[in-house]
Amino acid sequence: MTQVLLLQTLKSAQLAQLKSQFPQVTFLTETPVKTELKNINVLFGYRKTVLDQILAQSNHLQWIQSISAGVDYFPLASLKQQHILLSNTSGIHxxxxxxxxxxxxxxxxxxxxxxxxxxxxxxxxxxxxxxxxxxxxxxxxxxxxxxxxxxxxxxxxxxxxxxxxxxxxxxxxxxxxxxxxxxxxxxxxxxxxxxxxxxxxxxxxxxxxxxxxxxxxxxxxxxxxxxxxxxxxxxxxxxxxxxxxxxxxxxxxxxxxxxxxxxxxxxxxxxxSPHVSGIVEHFKDAVYPILSNNLTQFLKDGTLAERQVDLDKGY
Amino acid sequence: MTQVLLLQTLKSAQLAQLKSQFPQVTFLTETPVKTELKNINVLFGYRKTVLDQILAQSNHLQWIQSISAGVDYFPLASLKQQHILLSNTSGIHxxxxxxxxxxxxxxxxxxxxxxxxxxxxxxxxxxxxxxxxxxxxxxxxxxxxxxxxxxxxxxxxxxxxxxxxxxxxxxxxxxxxxxxxxxxxxxxxxxxxxxxxxxxxxxxxxxxxxxxxxxxxxxxxxxxxxxxxxxxxxxxxxxxxxxxxxxxxxxxxxxxxxxxxxxxxxxxxxxxSPHVSGIVEHFKDAVYPILSNNLTQFLKDGTLAERQVDLDKGY
Missing domain, CATH: 3.40.50.720 (NAD(P)-binding Rossmann-like Domain)
Known part of the structure; x- marks a missing residue:
């Protein structure tokens, strides 16, 4: 069973929609203990401690959907080495x-x-x-x-x-x-x-x-x-x-x-100003379709539908 | 000889151009004494004391070219009564x-x-x-x-x-x-x-x-x-x-x-803010063609080519 860890909150209606549309997926909204992090297949959002703990152990992480356009804060070389896909939200900002x-x-x-x-x-x-x-x-x-x-x-x-x-x-x-x-x-x-x-x-x-x-x-x-x-x-x-x-x-x-x-x-x-220019007024509404679209294709064939980052170029 | 009093300064090249184009006109850049104000035919710009002195005596003023879009500060009823035309710079602001x-x-x-x-x-x-x-x-x-x-x-x-x-x-x-x-x-x-x-x-x-x-x-x-x-x-x-x-x-x-x-x-x-939204960066360049165009027609037949104010409506 695919496990998706939601580090970024969604609207409750969006979460309900995901659960209904993808019954074969477990959506976790609470971060599991360190030893269970290895079972996560998909990350939505970013938290340094969580990602570091996953990458430091043998893991099943296959894809990260970031919520930013720039992905410079991700350990791109490690992701590439571990064959983990990364997609961004380029465009919505x-x-x-x-x-x-x-x-x-x-x-x-x-x-x-x-x-x-x-x-x-x-x-x-x-x-x-x-x-x-x-x-x-x-x-x-x-x-x-x-x-x-x-x-x-x-x-x-x-x-x-x-x-x-x-x-x-x-x-x-x-x-x-x-x-x-x-x-x-x-x-x-x-x-x-x-x-x-x-x-x-x-x-x-x-x-x-x-x-x-x-x-x-x-x-x-x-x-x-x-x-x-x-x-x-x-x-x-x-x-x-x-x-x-x-x-x-x-x-x-x-x-x-x-x-x-x-x-x-x-x-x-x-x-x-405090890094606010890219703050999107209806952020969750803008991000949800990207997550949903990529998840649909990821579950079908393990690839992403949109906004995949080239891990060599970094964007 | 038509007398134009320039209450608003022009670029020296613009003034030279006016003098060359309209040799039949006297362009005054210094305000004449009160008793000679009655001979002014055209005012370019606005100064309350000057206009009040002109209107208070028997005068030859026929036209005022304002340098603003709004003309509420002019004595519109007096201008109408004395058959003085008024044009503005509507649009350039x-x-x-x-x-x-x-x-x-x-x-x-x-x-x-x-x-x-x-x-x-x-x-x-x-x-x-x-x-x-x-x-x-x-x-x-x-x-x-x-x-x-x-x-x-x-x-x-x-x-x-x-x-x-x-x-x-x-x-x-x-x-x-x-x-x-x-x-x-x-x-x-x-x-x-x-x-x-x-x-x-x-x-x-x-x-x-x-x-x-x-x-x-x-x-x-x-x-x-x-x-x-x-x-x-x-x-x-x-x-x-x-x-x-x-x-x-x-x-x-x-x-x-x-x-x-x-x-x-x-x-x-x-x-x-101090009434600055309408300040035009290249103001003299924007106003000059309006003055020149209206003056050409005014000298020909006493009417204005553009931006004439309806003295009843006030715009």
Missing amino acids: AQPIAEWVIGILLSYYRGILNAQVRQAQQDWQRRPDELAELGNRHLLIFGTGQIGQRIATLAHAFGTTVTGINHTGHAAPGFDQTVAMTNYAAALAQADVIVNALPLTTATTNYFNQTFFQQLTTQPVFINIGRGPSVNEPDLQIALDQGQLQFAALDVQQTEPLPATSPLWHQAHLLL | AQPIAEWVIGILLSYYRGILNAQVRQAQQDWQRRPDELAELGNRHLLIFGTGQIGQRIATLAHAFGTTVTGINHTGHAAPGFDQTVAMTNYAAALAQADVIVNALPLTTATTNYFNQTFFQQLTTQPVFINIGRGPSVNEPDLQIALDQGQLQFAALDVQQTEPLPATSPLWHQAHLLL
């Missing part, structure tokens, strides 16, 4: 993340962030020179997956020009043009906004560092909604202090939660 | 105002305003229940002119449903549906967001008052980018305190600059 990115840009360009600060100071003075419009801007988005595409499409509705950057420069929906990672100098020279929407891999770790920031000539806005370790935080602070960047917003940081000792808390021209 | 409105909604729904406050407190805690997505919302926009249309079009790109309200319920571009001012109860019962984009007239003064707010059942967000006197501020404060509204943003207020004594400064769930 695209709309909320894109809304967050556009929200950052509009709240910065239209003076909304400053307005909130000045309201507390009873300061009503108008400073028109601080204001700009998104519509006139050129965006450069690193990563042309579903998140990058949704950012591009929404930004485009405002009248921006959007360039996407990916490995080969292959075309992607929503972008005015796409260029290769090795060939973006011309696009960078026109960029008003740089967005990191790359997955975290060895190639993208520490990618936005001093070498990158020192190329900048247009004093762009920088936004990270990918993963914290893609940005070298001390180098970002220097770029903000030296004016290579005019403003930055980091929804993700190198260490999360951000430690109280981090100098980022006090950095000027920087907005921090 | 649509993009920046729409960006401001979408920026308010995204910065509220995606937790950006809270993130800025909590950053100052070194608070990294995630509060997913506070977050929502614009894409799922229903917007109700009072006013279906160019500003309302641009808000509707941009909001629509996010996946919202947008209802417009105008006098007769006539259709307007960008809206999913439009209903008449007398017939919006059904739309109001579904509204997540209410935006005031109405011009200020006797009919819209004090429109958003206790009677209006007490109809609300959905705890919407309220945004005013029209004119301050359309909103009864004490009644708005009660609606926020009693939870008829969950949040409000006022770019315009009853009295501007907002007095230090105003209780609005300390109102919870309210964002204030």
